Amino acid sequence: MTMTVLETSDIHGHIVPISYADHSAIESGLAKLAAVIRKERANTEHVLLIDNGDLIQGTPLAYHHAKLDAKVPNPMIRVLNELGYDAAIIGNHEFNYGLPLLEKAVGESNFPWLSANIVRESDGEPLFGRPYVIKELGGVKVGILGLTTRYIPNWEKAEHIAGLRFEGAVDSAKRWVPYMREQEGVDVVIVSYHGGFERSLDTGEPTEPLTGENEGYALCQEVAGIDLLLTGHQHRTIAGVQVCGVPVVQPGSAGGWLGKATIKLTSGSEGGWHVEEITTELLTPAGVAPDPVVLSMTEPHERLAQKWLDQPIGRLVGDMRVTDPMQVRLAEHPLIEFINRVQMELSGARISNTALFDNVSPGFPEHITMRDIVSNYIYPNTLQVIRVKGSDIRAALEQTACYFDTYTGEGDIRVSAEFGEPKPQHYNYDMWEGIRYKLNISRPAGQRVVELEFDGAPLDPDGEYDVVMNNYRAAGGGNYMMFQGKPVVKDIPTDIAELLASYIMERGTIEATLNRNWQVVWDGKSELSEAE
Incomplete structure (x- = not known):
């Protein structure tokens, strides 16, 4: 048988x-x-x-x-x-x-x-x-x-x-x-x-x-x-x-x-x-x-x-296309800055984080449709503002920095096994707005945050800060245990994809901006070039 x-x-x-x-x-x-x-x-x-x-x-x-x-x-x-x-x-x-x-x-x-x-x-x-x-x-x-x-x-x-x-x-x-x-x-x-x-x-x-x-x-x-x-x-x-x-x-x-x-x-x-x-x-x-x-x-x-996906919702001035996902994660990209700024504006929080969820996200073209929204924001996440300490933010950045293998400046920068196996976890690499920071990936994991400022001064480890992020991350998802159990200051129970679409529709036109508040560096190269 x-x-x-x-x-x-x-x-x-x-x-x-x-x-x-x-x-x-x-x-x-x-x-x-x-x-x-x-x-x-x-x-x-x-x-x-x-x-x-x-x-x-x-x-x-x-x-x-x-x-x-x-x-x-x-x-x-x-x-x-x-x-x-x-x-x-x-x-x-x-x-x-x-x-x-x-x-x-x-x-x-x-x-x-x-x-x-x-x-x-x-x-x-x-x-x-x-x-x-x-x-x-x-x-x-x-x-x-x-x-x-x-x-x-x-x-x-x-x-x-x-x-x-x-x-x-x-x-x-x-x-x-x-x-x-x-x-x-x-x-x-x-x-x-x-x-x-x-x-x-x-x-x-x-x-x-x-x-x-x-x-x-x-x-x-x-x-x-x-x-x-x-x-x-x-x-x-x-x-x-x-x-x-x-x-x-x-x-x-x-x-x-x-x-x-x-x-x-x-x-x-x-x-x-x-x-x-x-x-x-x-x-x-x-x-x-x-x-x-x-x-x-x-x-x-x-x-x-498909009809719903092709509905035009607004126009973009500038460039938010994603051509190299690794470069998006090495120095701030207009798409990431835009999502973070929308999250901050809608929530009232002064600090935000988000991720480029995968390596096929295309970014936004000049004429934006719902297809572009859901192609880039692929999860039905909602927003939460949680109150954390400065030490929690530093710990989260150290967790994010583990995304990269230790890099000496030779060859290609590689994703660490922790984020690549048993499946790719690009969605667990966060990029932040509202703080200024640098990650040195030549240093050992856990010691990579080399600069961290808020309002022009070093971030206070014992200070309290309200940070907006998606509900998955706010609950500690992705091994971000430092966020688990933190007080929820505000809950916005609308899908982030819907929030992004509504934001664009209300304004009609959005603009690509870049304040370069963070970057990834390595020994022998202290700053990324403007082209990068």
């Missing part, structure tokens, strides 16, 4: 294989994966199809549905229903638009949503009531346990997760895996965990602070009885690997890969089935024509989203 388990994860609203920035074709997306999934189903009798979370947020299509067209069925759910998914796991980004939108998506689904470790405070029962689901294929009972990273309260707005408690994934697995084995009598246990690995898969050494955000390694090491672990959240591509004897899979993000596990079983002499072998691999949709049914059913939603 052989069965196949197919996994998608971190789709983040990507269905149609196009770039929302410029309409160019891309070799990923759920429409292309759908064709691969249908082929696998046609060639295999016993197939399980599982989505591992972070499905309903991440593209302009998903944003448009959530904010402007939420009364119609969710386009991502419609596709999963069409493809006959057996289960979906709740990811951290499922909460980004609030619990009502998530509840609507779950209600429209023809499959169960699982998460054993997200429970209601009122009764301790799992959210949506389903910690696991049992499927029978060819007489084999398969239990699928859903788990979610417990770190969500460190990122998400409190009102989006009110009444919920996030327990440890390992603790929940230790409860439910034996239950499925002993009480439900399952033959195969699959754990689908929207979380990743906190340790090296090769050496077992920690690869990040052991905060509980990722517990994949501990699940394999500490929980007996797991036959297969499906993972996500970190956007890694992992297959053909075992951790403590457990086969593990992680299929990247945005529909770039399909995880596949082939499970071979033999029947026991006293009944039941035993796992003989599990092999794992990743299937690529590159070169595969997108599924026409999926394209057709998505087209009405996509058409409305």
Whole structure:
């Protein structure tokens, strides 16, 4: 007896294989994966199809549905229903638009949503009531346990997760895996965990602070009885690997890969089935024509989203285009200064930080549309003003400065492993306005802030300062623990993308400016040239 388990994860609203920035074709997306999934189903009798979370947020299509067209069925759910998914796991980004939108998506689904470790405070029962689901294929009972990273309260707005408690994934697995084995009598246990690995898969050494955000390694090491672990959240591509004897899979993000596990079983002499072998691999949709049914059913939603994206909202005088992301992070860029200044003006705070979230942000052209806004500000963040000490600002700048490998002046400046592995974390490199500072990346990490001033004087370590930033960072996200638990002076519960768009529309014309209040330097080059 052989069965196949197919996994998608971190789709983040990507269905149609196009770039929302410029309409160019891309070799990923759920429409292309759908064709691969249908082929696998046609060639295999016993197939399980599982989505591992972070499905309903991440593209302009998903944003448009959530904010402007939420009364119609969710386009991502419609596709999963069409493809006959057996289960979906709740990811951290499922909460980004609030619990009502998530509840609507779950209600429209023809499959169960699982998460054993997200429970209601009122009764301790799992959210949506389903910690696991049992499927029978060819007489084999398969239990699928859903788990979610417990770190969500460190990122998400409190009102989006009110009444919920996030327990440890390992603790929940230790409860439910034996239950499925002993009480439900399952033959195969699959754990689908929207979380990743906190340790090296090769050496077992920690690869990040052991905060509980990722517990994949501990699940394999500490929980007996797991036959297969499906993972996500970190956007890694992992297959053909075992951790403590457990086969593990992680299929990247945005529909770039399909995880596949082939499970071979033999029947026991006293009944039941035993796992003989599990092999794992990743299937690529590159070169595969997108599924026409999926394209057709998505087209009405996509058409409305594209029309919304092309709405002109204002004009730019000057240049805010991004041609070299590394240069944006080495010396202030007009796009970054603009976002920070909008944040400061709307919040009243005198200090602000923001990030260039990825290396494909195009910046703003002369005639700005909504497409330009969402292509640069890709997350549904809101703004918060928190009160911190000067020492907290210095500590945050030291954390930011860890983005760079130590640089001697020879060769290219490189991103450190801390920010590049297991996935790129450009969104965790902050750039500030309202203070003057320099970072010397020839110095050891933790000793790189060489100048730090506010109002023309050295920043007072014990002084209190109000700083505006996105809600993710204000909660300590990205290992900025110095911000965690700080007093919230002001909360602005509108998406920053909307704030930027409204700001531009109200003025009609904006201007690119540059005050050069910060820069990155290195030994042998004390200042960057004007051209840089």
